[in-house]
Each structure stands twice: as structure tokens, then as C-alpha cells.
Amino acid sequence: MIPPMIDIDTVTKYFGEKLVLDRVSLRIAPHEVVCLIGASGSGKSTLLRCVNRLVAHDYGTIRLDGVPVDDPSFGKTGLQKRAAIVFQSYNLFAHMNVLDNITLAPRRVHGQSRAEAEDRGRDVLARFGMAGFATSYPEQLSGGQQQRVAIARALMTRPDVLLLDEITAALDPELVGEVLAIIRGLKDDGMTMMIVTHEMGFARDCADRVAFLDGGVILEQDTPDRLFGTPQEPRTKAFLQRII
Ligand code: ADP
Numbered sequence: 142m143i144p145p146m147i148d149i150d151t152v153t154k155y156f157g158e159k160l161v162l163d164r165v166s167l168r169i170a171p172h173e174v175v176c177l178i179g180a181s182g183s184g185k186s187t188l189l190r191c192v193n194r195l196v197a198h199d200y201g202t203i204r205l206d207g208v209p210v211d212d213p214s215f216g217k218t219g220l221q222k223r224a225a226i227v228f229q230s231y232n233l234f235a236h237m238n239v240l241d242n243i244t245l246a247p248r249r250v251h252g253q254s255r256a257e258a259e260d261r262g263r264d265v266l267a268r269f270g271m272a273g274f275a276t277s278y279p280e281q282l283s284g285g286q287q288q289r290v291a292i293a294r295a296l297m298t299r300p301d302v303l304l305l306d307e308i309t310a311a312l313d314p315e316l317v318g319e320v321l322a323i324i325r326g327l328k329d330d331g332m333t334m335m336i337v338t339h340e341m342g343f344a345r346d347c348a349d350r351v352a353f354l355d356g357g358v359i360l361e362q363d364t365p366d367r368l369f370g371t372p373q374e375p376r377t378k379a380f381l382q383r384i385i
């Protein structure tokens with residue numbers, strides 16, 4: 142068996158008294174794309190954030206490429222460099238142009254020179270059809286373009302893993318497709334991804350596996366064909382009937 146890129150092993154997380162993740166296990170192989178689905182409050186974002194330690198889990202182990210995410214060898218910023226996250230809200234700096242937005246962390250946090258960061262930045266922007274917008278400001282861009290910049294920013298440090306948390310949820314419907322097309326392209330390039338999404342069509346098309354979270358438990362995980370076609374658990378069925 143290929144060693145997993147992400148290995149979540151019986152992970153439990155409480156917020157105060159509230160049990161939010163209950164002995165969750167999920168293994169994601171290199172180049173694999175796993176979509177997390179489930180109702181609001183089921184723990185999807187928390188699970189994603191535990192992987193790059195924006196949230197610290199309480200019990201169990203999470204390994205990135207074999208190394209526990211709380212291992213001191215990652216240092217302060219090493220983990221977020223290797224497991225980059227993109228959120229629903231793009232969080233671009235309004236007073237900085239696109240190229241400055243995406244080169245800021247590589248230069249300030251990860252020690253790249255301006256020339257090195259800007260070369261990489263221009264490459265990534267070009268790849269996403271944003272080459273002409275390097276000196277534009279966020280407010281001059283559509284939501285879809287801003288989200289493409291946010292994805293470009295996440296890729297600046299050449300992460301091993303991309304974590305995506307409902308990245309199309311805030312977009313107007315006509316802008317969703319352009320962002321999903323970029324994610325599809327990253328999958329075709331072999332990026333390992335863990336994707337929280339409500340876009341079931343996209344999950345069906347792009348995921349190698351889909352995991353259904355319910356009340357902090359992965360109730361069911363399978364190929365998209367099987368999970369959407371013949372869900373085994375009544376709660377999975379009920380969720381899918383509501384959402385599709
Ligand atoms: P989802 O992404 O599936 O909607 P979340 O992971 O955001 O679910 O939340 C799971 C549960 O944890 C919810 O009950 C939520 O209210 C709670 N929760 C999430 N983040 C925090 C936090 N920082 N402090 C306290 N409770 C939280």
C-alpha cells in the first residue's frame with residue numbers, strides 16, 4: 142500500500158464540553174482527492190483545520206506524509222506551507238495589488254526573495270488566466286477572480302496538500318464554474334486535496350472518494366458513484382435527498 146499523504150487516525154476534538162469530532166479516521170493517498178460532505182455543524186471545517194493545525198485536536202494522530210502535524214520539526218509555519226488552506230472568504234488585502242497579495246507570505250514568512258516570489262507569482266497567475274491582473278486591486282476583480290487569486294496564493298509555497306473549505310459558497314452561481322475548473326485542473330496535475338463542498342455535481346465528477354460527516358463522525362465513505370448512487374446509511378440518504 143502507498144503510504145498516505147494525510148493520515149487522520151481516530152481523531153477527537155472538543156470545543157469546551159462539546160464533542161465536535163468523534164474518533165474520526167480518514168486516509169488520503171498522494172494525488173487523491175477526497176470531498177467532505179455533510180450538514181452545517183457536522184465538523185467538516187474543524188476536521189480540515191486540524192490537518193494544518195489551525196485547530197489543535199485533542200486525541201488521536203494526524204500525520205502529513207508520515208510526520209505528526211504537532212511535530213516540532215514543522216516549526217512555526219512549515220505545516221501551513223505544506224498543507225495550504227483556502228476559505229470561502231478570499232481574505233485578500235484590499236490595499237495591495239494581486240501580485241503583492243500572493244507574494245507577501247512567501248517573502249515575509251517563508252524567506253523568498255522578491256524576484257523569486259514574483260517569478261513564481263506570475264507563473265501561477267498565468268496558469269489561472271490571471272496574468273493580466275497582477276497590478277489590479279481586489280475590488281477591481283469579480284468574486285471568481287478573487288477566489289482564483291486566493292488559490293494562487295495558496296499554491297505559492299508549492300504545498301503537498303491543498304485544503305479547500307467551501308471555496309465557491311460565497312460566489313454568484315455563474316462564477317462557480319470557473320473556480321471549480323481550476324480545482325479540476327489541479328487534480329489532473331496530481332494535487333492531493335481535501336475539499337469541503339456543497340457542490341455535489343463537482344464532488345461526483347472530481348472526487349476519488351467522498352466522506353459523509355454527521356455529528357462529528359464519518360458515517361460513510363466511498364467512491365462518488367457508490368456514495369451518491371447507493372448510500373448505505375439512512376442518514377446519508379436523508380442528507381442527499383435534502384441537498385440534491
Ligand atoms: P461545519 O464546517 O461542518 O459546518 P464546523 O466544523 O464549523 O462544522 O463546526 C462543528 C461544530 O463545532 C459546530 O457545532 C460549531 O458550532 C462548533 N465550533 C466550530 N468552531 C468552533 C469554535 N472555534 N469554538 C467553539 N465551537 C466551535
Ligand code: MG
Nearest residue numbers: 185186187306
Ligand atoms: Mg464549515
